[in-house]
Amino acid sequence: MGRKRLPGIPRSTSQKASSTAKNARAISGIFAPSSECACGRPTRAAKRSPVSSLSTESPTETQAISTTSGPNRRENLGQQAIKIAPSALRGISTTTEWTTKACTGSPNKVSRGKSITTNILVTDRFQCVTPDLAADLELAISMADTADAITMAHFQSLDLVIDTKPDLTPVTEADLQVEQTLRASLSEQRALDSMLGEEFGVTGASNRQWIIDPIDGTKNFVRGVPVWATLIALAIDDEVVLGVVSAPALGRRWWARLGGGAWQSTFGAPATGLRVSSVRSLADASLSYSDSVGWESTLPKLAAATWRQRAYGDFWSHMLVAEGAVDIAVEPADLRPWDVAALIPIVTEAGGQITAIDGTPALRGGSAAASNGLLHEDLLRLLAT
Template identity: 60%
Template sequence: MVSSYNDDLRLAHVMADDADSLAMNRFKAQDLKFNSKPDNTPVTEADTAVETSLRRTLSRTRPRDGILGEEMGSSGESSRRWIIDPIDGTKNYLRGVPVWATLIALEDDGEVVASVVSAPALGRRWWASKNGGAFTGRNILNATQLHVSRVPAIRDASLSYSSIDGWVDSGRGQGFVNLMRDCWRTRAYGDFWSYMLVAEGAVDIATEPELELYDMAALDVIVREAGGRFTNLDGTDGVRGPGALATNGLLHEQVLEYLGTD
């Protein structure tokens, strides 16, 4: 089936190109300016420049659509809404670690239907649209379709996460520790990358106890279109929390059993 969101996906690629240019221009800059937000997380001049650029493009090309961005909040009222994280992995960006990305998603009537995840310092990009499949490559014309793994057992599974801290406070910490012990391999690839590795079939499980909508939206449709499943920690499909769990689908119910409240 051909996706009905191809034009939106092409626009997201154009916006991602602009975001890549702006963010890479300041990556590892010795005079990079940054501040701390009220929650003590950092925001750099690149975060605000990227979000400003994307909002400017959307105001010109999709003036009727709403926007939710990490740095500038919500604007507009519409059943269609663009959800933006200008730099996911800002702490990595600040320290010169190349694992960061711009996340651009389109939500239509409450469902994420198209997205682009662009990680220019890694030279990677991932994208998907509803019923259109999920892909990775440098651009639309140079793409490889994504498929999740077929690993059916926890003992053979690879698990990726971001940190331990949030699990301790979530009431699900012991279950997460048990899951780590029972998996074949665990690594903290972190942030967007864990979920893209699930979509690629390189990792079988990615999960975090606390995420915002703009952290998750772009990841959801890519995992789903690659054949996986994306839910909150209670097993509800979508990106409304609490937390997030992405798997190859075969492992999903098994993992949910581990992550029930302690």
Template identity: 55%
Template structure:
């Protein structure tokens, strides 16, 4: 198995730079915010953080491709960095501290691209999570002060804590009935949203989470952290990895039942 330690160290450097840039503009009264064609907001901080990350990567990994939410795909090849400069922009622009920079390295294999490095950095929460393929998943303020992550051992849906982002999207896919039934079956439900529920699955503080509509940059870093913590990360159709346009993550023990309950209904 390839050694991705140098790439993980670089991802931490990229996250440090992005954290400084995003925190500098967090809660700024003169923050500039625009609306993208898909009607989602983008702030000057989103653009600045992605430009900063791209600049670092072009110097340090000039032969790697880069895919980012704000500026698309640049380059080709068997290695691709995937970046969401601010996951949770709506929170960011309203002063809610639940947002993060997501940085992942994906490597091409027989089954397509898979995440091999992931860093999720939430500076307003004072938290960071990371993982590399075969190296485990960790959380801490830095690699020097880290705690290894492990998913929960909850084995029954009625004992499970379930997190989701919002009700939006479930009805359009014919999954609203199953979604509501799952919320009723679980011990506890909360709408934390964005990156955070995936990190809580990896930490073992919640057991399952799902979202009906996502992009690759929303999922790649989250996926490897969950997987290296011992959990499962798939699309709602059960396809492993972050390529389905939606996501389901769990401690592994509850995954099949969650997917079954969330299946579309006539």
């Protein structure tokens, strides 16, 4: 069945991103955009798409749009990743206008029905103008471009400055520069929002909180191992509604927003939808974890119960769950919100499930257990023994 071509984002909307995103052109050779890319950015008046009869679950391979038409310029992923709306693909009516309201009462939640509306920030003093999630995702992607330019400039550098934090974990000048730069961008473009970052803690007290890990996998970064990423998330009332995971040394990026599906791009190939596996038995499941510290007695039990075990580690384990390449990912201890926030919407929008190992919400649970959803109950039961 032929698919109707969906309109892209007007160039003027992308120009609202921070000017610091221009730095991303330093690594522009990594990503090459197609003329269309599904990412969760709705058009001004999205109408029901001819493909809306397809499943309203997170997009499958048949729902992902790719095209070779248009110029094949080698530009940053942010220009690629903001062009079509999975919400329009899935027949969801949306609005992109920013909404001004008196900031009273509780903030609007994202509707889970046929309409996705703007989220209004609550404050006693201001009339607030707050963008919808698609605009927030566009900003997050732009910030990821900026972060990629900074981190790649430092990666495998012979003069990289490395310090040790009080918890004895390393921090590099790249960690600090990324978080400072992203905070500056948010202060300019989302001045009323709160921020939580690994290196500089919490600022602000809004119900909308941006959560940033400038480099997840700093030890890999320091040693020249390419498995590390910048994690950017937005939580509204402690519910994570969008996440971006950008791993430029791998040439990979994953992103999702609530109700918009989960997506990835590899070295600039057209974006494709993510879907978890359909494995139903632990005995057939592939397990990934970070290390054995903190669950020396439980890991052997889980290893014995599963088909295959590999320590891919950190963010990558969870992204592999979202891709359906791995069925279970577990990090049993010492996780902070910035370690897990961006992972949550990507795994869940791909059809999976992610919680703390005791089944409580993952954001502040101190641990993470991700699965394809079908295995989650059995996984948590085993982890509890």
